[in-house]
Amino acid sequence: MDEGPAAEQAPHRVKRVSMADVARLAGVSSQTVSRVSNGHAGVVPDTREQVLEAMRELGYRPNSAARALKRGEFRTIGVVLFTLSTTGNVRTLEAIASSAAEEGYAITLLPVAAPTHDEVRGAFTRLGELAVDAFIVIMEVHLLDAATVALPPGVQVAVADSNAGDRYSVVDTDQAGGAGTAVRHLLDLGHRTVWHLAGPEESFAAQRRADTWRAALTDAGRPVPPMIRGDWSADSGYRAGLRLAEEPDCTAVFAANDQMALGLLSALHEKGRAVPEEVSVVGFDDIPEAGSFLPPLTTVHQDFAEVGRRLVQGVLRQLRTESAEPGTTLVPTRLVERASTAPPPAPRQRSGKAV
Amino acid sequence: MDEGPAAEQAPHRVKRVSMADVARLAGVSSQTVSRVSNGHAGVVPDTREQVLEAMRELGYRPNSAARALKRGEFRTIGVVLFTLSTTGNVRTLEAIASSAAEEGYAITLLPVAAPTHDEVRGAFTRLGELAVDAFIVIMEVHLLDAATVALPPGVQVAVADSNAGDRYSVVDTDQAGGAGTAVRHLLDLGHRTVWHLAGPEESFAAQRRADTWRAALTDAGRPVPPMIRGDWSADSGYRAGLRLAEEPDCTAVFAANDQMALGLLSALHEKGRAVPEEVSVVGFDDIPEAGSFLPPLTTVHQDFAEVGRRLVQGVLRQLRTESAEPGTTLVPTRLVERASTAPPPAPRQRSGKAV
DNA sequence: GTGCGGTATGTTTACGTAAACATCATGATT
DNA sequence: AATCATGATGTTTACGTAAACATACCGCAC
Numbered sequence: 155m156d157e158g159p160a161a162e163q164a165p166h167r168v169k170r171v172s173m174a175d176v177a178r179l180a181g182v183s184s185q186t187v188s189r190v191s192n193g194h195a196g197v198v199p200d201t202r203e204q205v206l207e208a209m210r211e212l213g214y215r216p217n218s219a220a221r222a223l224k225r226g227e228f229r230t231i232g233v234v235l236f237t238l239s240t241t242g243n244v245r246t247l248e249a250i251a252s253s254a255a256e257e258g259y260a261i262t263l264l265p266v267a268a269p270t271h272d273e274v275r276g277a278f279t280r281l282g283e284l285a286v287d288a289f290i291v292i293m294e295v296h297l298l299d300a301a302t303v304a305l306p307p308g309v310q311v312a313v314a315d316s317n318a319g320d321r322y323s324v325v326d327t328d329q330a331g332g333a334g335t336a337v338r339h340l341l342d343l344g345h346r347t348v349w350h351l352a353g354p355e356e357s358f359a360a361q362r363r364a365d366t367w368r369a370a371l372t373d374a375g376r377p378v379p380p381m382i383r384g385d386w387s388a389d390s391g392y393r394a395g396l397r398l399a400e401e402p403d404c405t406a407v408f409a410a411n412d413q414m415a416l417g418l419l420s421a422l423h424e425k426g427r428a429v430p431e432e433v434s435v436v437g438f439d440d441i442p443e444a445g446s447f448l449p450p451l452t453t454v455h456q457d458f459a460e461v462g463r464r465l466v467q468g469v470l471r472q473l474r475t476e477s478a479e480p481g482t483t484l485v486p487t488r489l490v491e492r493a494s495t496a497p498p499p500a501p502r503q504r505s506g507k508a509v
Numbered sequence: 510m511d512e513g514p515a516a517e518q519a520p521h522r523v524k525r526v527s528m529a530d531v532a533r534l535a536g537v538s539s540q541t542v543s544r545v546s547n548g549h550a551g552v553v554p555d556t557r558e559q560v561l562e563a564m565r566e567l568g569y570r571p572n573s574a575a576r577a578l579k580r581g582e583f584r585t586i587g588v589v590l591f592t593l594s595t596t597g598n599v600r601t602l603e604a605i606a607s608s609a610a611e612e613g614y615a616i617t618l619l620p621v622a623a624p625t626h627d628e629v630r631g632a633f634t635r636l637g638e639l640a641v642d643a644f645i646v647i648m649e650v651h652l653l654d655a656a657t658v659a660l661p662p663g664v665q666v667a668v669a670d671s672n673a674g675d676r677y678s679v680v681d682t683d684q685a686g687g688a689g690t691a692v693r694h695l696l697d698l699g700h701r702t703v704w705h706l707a708g709p710e711e712s713f714a715a716q717r718r719a720d721t722w723r724a725a726l727t728d729a730g731r732p733v734p735p736m737i738r739g740d741w742s743a744d745s746g747y748r749a750g751l752r753l754a755e756e757p758d759c760t761a762v763f764a765a766n767d768q769m770a771l772g773l774l775s776a777l778h779e780k781g782r783a784v785p786e787e788v789s790v791v792g793f794d795d796i797p798e799a800g801s802f803l804p805p806l807t808t809v810h811q812d813f814a815e816v817g818r819r820l821v822q823g824v825l826r827q828l829r830t831e832s833a834e835p836g837t838t839l840v841p842t843r844l845v846e847r848a849s850t851a852p853p854p855a856p857r858q859r860s861g862k863a864v
Numbered sequence: 865g866t867g868c869g870g871t872a873t874g875t876t877t878a879c880g881t882a883a884a885c886a887t888c889a890t891g892a893t894t
Numbered sequence: 895a896a897t898c899a900t901g902a903t904g905t906t907t908a909c910g911t912a913a914a915c916a917t918a919c920c921g922c923a924c
Contacts, residue, residue: 170910172909172910172911173910173911173912174910182873182874183873183874183875184874184910184911184912185873185874185875185911185912185913186872186873186874187911188910188911188912188913189873189912191911191912192911192912194912196871196872196873197872197873198871198872198873201872201873215637215638216638216910216911217578217909217910217911218638218639218640219574219575219577219578219583219640219909219910219911220574220578220879220909220910220911220912221910221911221912222574222577222640222911223572223574223575223578223878223879223880223881223909223910223911224878224879224910224911224912224913225879225911225912226879228574228640230617230640237603238599238600238602238603238606239603239797244593244599245593247593248592248593248594248620251593251618251620252620252622255619255620255622260617260618260619260639260640261617261618262585262615262616262617262618263602263606263615263616263617263618264610264615265603265606265607265610267607267610282570283570283571283573284573284615285573285574285577285583285585285615285640387797388797388798388800388801389797389800389801391801392801413797413798413801416798416801416802417798417801419801419803420801420802420803420805423803442594442742442743442744442768443743443768443771443772443798445743445744446743446744446746446747446768446771446772446774446775447771447775448774448775448778448803450775525880527879527880527881528880528881528882529880537903537904538903538904538905539880539881539882539904540881540882540883540903540904540905541902541903541904542881543880543881543882543883544882544903546881546882547881547882549882551901551902551903552902552903553901553902553903556902556903571880571881572879572880572881574879574880574881575879575880575881575882575909576880576881576882577881578879578880578881578908578909578910578911579880579881579882579883579908579909580881580882580909581909
């Protein structure tokens, strides 16, 4: 049987070992092999051992396509995202992957080249044909809207970075809580008001942080300085910093993420504005490097791991109950105080043209 | 046909639409549906339109499990990696994902919890059962060795961050070229020698960079200072920086990655050692934030996108030719000069106890 | 010893797709 | 008019697995 005539037929393609091959070698039916393979009861130890031995000898590996076809499930979750260039996405993805692995699920990545409606729609179409039981979307909601039409029915979805809690199961960091804490921290330190270096308009998270910043100032009866827009990059933070350095009134800045805070720090240093003595800076994210910035950055810590975990759990629960669970779950943040914040320079005069 | 008796049988499970359903509605055979679905010729426009209409109406999506079973391929590449916490891995993964997408392949992620032999072996076993045609491994070679036994035969592999070019198809950044350029840049600036802040021992890339650093100094007839070991993190760079700040002879440091360089910068600043006036620092990677460090970091740029692209192309080529292609492909680097390097402080005296 | 319950194992079938082969009409060629 | 190539479409089959059903065998109760 080792050198059967069939062995010659396809020299170029490695014929995979199937249950039938194992069955033949072990002298049992393929159903018995299936039972052993799936750990079902009702196989006498003697037979089981024979089958296992045959599997080992032939190097049998179950064919997942056939298995999926039979079972009707792939044990795989698709993850749609735009980019791996933001810390948040990467960390969330990492958490999703490990949570999924714990549940015996694999992750299939579906990168979307550009955040345009067409691209997103295309991605969803492909995802629909993909070997995936459910998926998790990490992107801005307004793009998701456009793609809704293409959302394959019956496939469960969970979403991050979005406010679509009315239609989907959304898990997100408590943006408002975090931003509020950041602003209040600066106010408590004695700053008259707080400037804001915001993320890009398209980002729900950025918008949420900005809204909260404005509300926190208004609630405290403080003036609201003009908002500055960045694009999450350190570079945009640098450019913003050059502008802010020119504002003598600016003693405190809340940056919407740590990368922009880094650029900001760089620009302030270049312009001779000392942090935190003259200007206090707070970031958002708490990336691992934040503690090594100059000065070490006070920032809002996001628990991306928890977001990822809940995303996976949510989508699996939906899968099991066969029902959607719209609603939003918020993961709390916490402020990590380091060395980039301090009380404002001096009991300044109103018009503040001193120095 | 809309309200057939079969409609009631399974209220809880969404019965997926199959080719047969489409065929019935369109009044053709399922083979014709298959032909339309795969864009084969030999279907009259009239019929084709009818089929497409039926597909649309029923929301037909091909079942990828059945397709994979029939075709014997999944059009999916598995990616094994330890962590998404290093820039290199993330950027490489991103490039892999988009290159693969261009070729019509999806990416399945297989995170390995801990870099132990058991974990790796387990990961490979799982990967063997996964719906994957080939895979790409991003990890240290000595761990790959242990797992070789479990490598499913007939499945093609490409590897990054390894020197296993004799057995696998390896694609890597030209570590030696990059490290050599970095060291020579500092030497050319007039520094007597260059210190090295190395990455962790397990990393092939770290080892390679360290070896090259040593060789470059030796070639130039310069003394080789003791090597300092970090673990890629900014934190370890900070700790190393505290030590280096105590070395009056140290005027130039080559850090094995940008994160460690960041920590180093932070420590040097804290200790009052000016960069680049007193100490020059060169990094490796050129992460997007490197330009915003204080001072902006001179570093070796790695083309991760190219590495990812070649990895995918390599593995697909192997898949098509059904043959392994051991060998190593090196992707060139280039030095990005920013503001963290300068000539050494002064024409110092030999014993250098000045200042 | 006949029948019965239970267990170990074998046989049939279906999952959805697509290759291979079969059929049928149409119109051109003899 | 008979033949044949051509193109459009239908029918059969196989991919590898696992559920459902079938069978064979064992020991025990009557």
